[in-house]
Amino acid sequence: xxxxxxxxxxxxxxxxxxxxxxxxxxxxxxxxxxxxxxxxxxxxxxxxxxxxxxxxxxxxxxxxxxxxxxxxxxxxxxxxxxxxxxxxxxxxxxxxxxxxxxxxxxxxxxxx
DNA sequence: ATAATGACGTCGG
DNA sequence: TCCGACGCCATTA
Numbered sequence: 116x117x118x119x120x121x122x123x124x125x126x127x128x129x130x131x132x133x134x135x136x137x138x139x140x141x142x143x144x145x146x147x148x149x150x151x152x153x154x155x156x157x158x159x160x161x162x163x164x165x166x167x168x169x170x171x172x173x174x175x176x177x178x179x180x181x182x183x184x185x186x187x188x189x190x191x192x193x194x195x196x197x198x199x200x201x202x203x204x205x206x207x208x209x210x211x212x213x214x215x216x217x218x219x220x221x222x223x224x225x226x227x
Numbered sequence: 228a229t230a231a232t233g234a235c236g237t238c239g240g
Numbered sequence: 241t242c243c244g245a246c247g248c249c250a251t252t253a
Contacts, residue, residue: 148235160235161249168234176234187234 133166137174142201144219145212147182184211
């Protein structure tokens with residue numbers, strides 16, 4: 116027992132929750148690092164970013180980006196490929212995501 | 228114990 | 241709009 120690896124693995128509780136939230140974000144929508152932290156009610160953007168850098172590959176990491184709408188450094192190319200594939204709304208110029216339209220608030224209306 | 232680093236966020240120029 | 245500085249928080253040197 117010892118503990119029940121809730122979902123993915125024997126990851127720390129916080130990390131598991133972060134990955135869980137990201138997994139809830141539907142295609143075509145995104146969330147910021149700060150939003151995830153706020154959604155969980157603990158930690159901070161920096162903390163979420165660390166989790167993603169270590170275990171981001173286990174989820175749709177491209178759906179988590181910075182507050183200004185720019186994806187994670189180094190992965191921009193792949194991220195934009197996904198945005199184009201999922202139809203994620205981008206801002207004029209196509210260099211960043213239109214958060215005003217693509218931001219997922221955690222509202223169940225979007226996931227179903 | 229102190230300093231530096233990192234998939235961040237906000238502010239000022 | 242782009243760039244730099246500072247603040248936050250946890251990990252690592």
